[in-house]
Amino acid sequence: MTTTFKESIQEALANPNLRGALGRFSEAYKISREKAYAGMDFEAVRDAVRDVKAYGAAHLEELAEAFKVKAEAAGAKVYRASDPAEVKAYILALAKENGVRSIVKSKSMATEEIHLNKHLEAEGIEVYETDLGEWIIQLCHQTPSHMVMPAIHMTKEEVAEVFSTKVEEGQQPDIPKLVKFARGKLRNRFLAADMGISGANIAVAETGSLVLITNEGNARLVTTLPRIHVAVVGIEKLVATFQDVQPILQALPRNATSQLLTSYVSVITGQVPNTDGSPKQLHIILMDNKRSEMAADPKFRQALQCIRCASCLNVCPVFRLVGGHVFGKVYTGGIGTILTAWFDELKQSDDIQGLCIQCGACKDVCPGRIDIPELILELRRRLAVEKGMPLVQKAIFAVVNNRRLFHSLLRAASVAQKPFAKGGFIRHLPLFLSDLTDFRSLPAIAPRPFRDTFKEIVQPECKEKAAIYAGCLIDFSYPEMGESVVRVLNKAGIQVVFPEGQTCCGAPARYNGAYETAAGNAKDNIKALLEEGVTYVVSACPTCTVALKEDFIATFESLGMEDAIGDARKLAAKTLDFATLVKKLVDEGRLEFKDGQQAETITYHDSCHLKRTLHAQQAPR
Incomplete structure (x- = not known):
């Protein structure tokens, strides 16, 4: 039975585990993030991030070609992919050519974006997520609910149940024990894998380097132990110089997880030997998937300044209530709504864009200075142009646009409201107006304006x-x-x-x-x-x-x-x-x-x- 969007909202609101997990995180995040930025000028940091990323968005083709030259000079193979089909075809062909049977992956939103795992598994290749949160949701057959913490919607009790059901019975809801259990189960996967697939947080055109920022250490194992390393990188991750990495390193850990720096910062430049001395294959796929189109749009180009810190989710009051499986597709929250409209198609953002309440909390913390609320309003405008507005809504706005008629109707409503008004509020409107007061009270209209x-x-x-x-x-x-x-x-x-x-x-x-x-x-x-x-x-x-x-x-x-x-x-x-x-x-x-007057x-x-x-x-x- 298909669940409607409204039903999924109601289910999320009624889920005490979800409400508790996201509520606790949201409150703790605000305090810890403030501490992480103590002594730093956040506005200066975000200015620097914006400038670096805005330059990249304005020079995508130039930086992509420069990166390709430098990376290939260092021994990597760089492939420019225009769409998801090209990425998947390249990786599958590479896997078949090299007899790959097992793949380990580190966290990568780019591969989530193109549903890479399903494609490879359908061809008989085993794919194992090795980020703890990603592994948990892989076992559940879910998508990430958060761009940095994919299983944040789950409690330790739910994770223990997943491990007990899907991996090995008898797991207890003890976080250190669950982490140790996961580490033990994943270790052999690294050693047996033929290929490792990663993303990248930053790609440096000046040196052809990839920069990975992680906490669990799994990305280093994914990129070093298997004989083939494939990095799938959205072209918006490109920056011009190695110096441009600094402001992103300052902002990303602080905004994402309230850390001064992540446990691991890995820089990968070119080909290195395997453990047996043979040359390791390094394949870097620079994926477009409509990013160039976004860069050409003067309104939406700024969305490419996103560094995927997900701080916009961490402060979003709607995300806190319903989570990313409701407020999002692959990418979640406000920025996810925008990315969905571009990387997928505009109509896919139709339901989720309506969840944004325009509070502006995301805009306040975004290290890339992206005006997420304004871009969501622009999505609404384009959706209204593309599919038209409902007849009732069009009629209402036609009235609002006629000042004399609008004000005359409001005066008439001050009389007509009397059976439904009490204590300054209107409740339980009848007939086709009932939806207006289904879950809220409206202010009553005054007898005289x-x-x-x-x-x-x-x-x-x-x-x-x-x-x-x-x-x-x-x-x-x-x-x-x-x-x-x-x-x-x-x-x-x-x-x-x-x-x-x-x-x-x-x-x-x-x-x-x-x-x-x-x-x-x-x-x-x-x-x-x-x-x-x-x-x-x-x-x-x-x-x-x-x-x-x-x-x-x-x-x-x-x-x-x-x-x-x-x-x-x-x-x-x-x-x-x-x-x-x-x-x-x-x-x-x-x-x-006045003198003596107390406030x-x-x-x-x-x-x-x-x-x-x-x-x-x-x-x-």
Whole structure:
């Protein structure tokens, strides 16, 4: 029986072992990673990684040819493969030519990407994963749930059960004993293998060298003991010089496993003798598989700056809840969604891209400075263009794009909601609207919107003026928030105006791939807000502020609307979130507590968009 995507989500959420394993890891990771970077300038490190990888992405062909020349001069054979079929055909032909019956592998996401094991096993060749996590999931016939820790979704009890069922009965859930057991079982595989297959973390064009960064030592055995070594390397692993290895070595262990350095850093350059003195075969396959196409795409080229540290998974709140077997295909999480769309095909990312909640946590920790949230939004846009949007969704966004109709319907809804509203929230909507409140409560619509109550606020005449951008929530659900903003700014000597032409910020449309609707919203708001000639445009909604400061520009860029970008930049320069503006006014002495007035103690929750996108972490405090 086929499990639907929604059913797989529910199964993951109901799995206490998964929740416990990923939850414990996520909490511990944040603390240990911070310690690993103590005394280092992470921003400088990631700048260096970005520069090295961005250069590589822009010069793939040049670096691949330079690597081939240097590696072959050192005795290796380098094969340029355009797609998975060519990689598999080359390795199979090599195996048959050399009478290979047994292969040992070290961890390699590139070989997972092309499903190499299944292909070789179908030809009667035994293939053994030797990374502990990879061996565990091989025994389970699973794919990796994490790019660095493939079996992180499993508890020690589950691993003991797998070993007892698949290898030898009687294994206990004791981690040191399980590791010792695995080591003993795998040792003979290394000695008997005819071929070793590895990946590589870095390929250096200047020297023709491969760099492998590992912890278990199995990669050294895989690459040295068998008489043939095959390395399958995605061309995005290429860097220009050996000096370029340093920033990646600084970032990869710290971001992946919170280590200062991994247990083993191996550099392989050219051919070496076998134990019997015969020359060892070294075959390096530089695999493209649409990486060149990605490099030619100005929007997605930055995804090739990924160093496969998986830190984006480690901080992702969705991955923490459902794991990589739900949030991903071969590659997992946010970056995995992007790689799936390119290395496989766009439609394969359709379900998983919807799991990204645009919190920005991945962008904050990515050592390659990849804007993963923005790239996922671009995937949504392209998916919407390719397959179209559902009829109901199209109808909703058509309404949102018509300000007068949209606002009229919201006013009508404030009356129609009464049977379903209680305590400021709407629950249990009927008929085709039931999905909206199936698992959440929606904010009730206020009896009178802020645009009406604003007209009744008596303000002092001030030279300095600010336009308030209310957004849908403050305007139609929480008008009291808007009124509070006005009072505070009045105390600082700022008069507030409410441009009547303002409408939805377009975030809902943009986050669903409906960029044309978002662009229409953006143009309406820019016109309304710039007409006022104010010093500031202030918003108390972080998501709306992000829209005004960043999303309008990004939407126009994606749609090629160059003529609209100038005004969008003007609006962005005037726009401030409310907390940042208040902090500025306090620092200027224009707002202060009255003598003897005590500040209340409150619990404050950082908004994702305020903290991570707008970087306004200290201002609210």
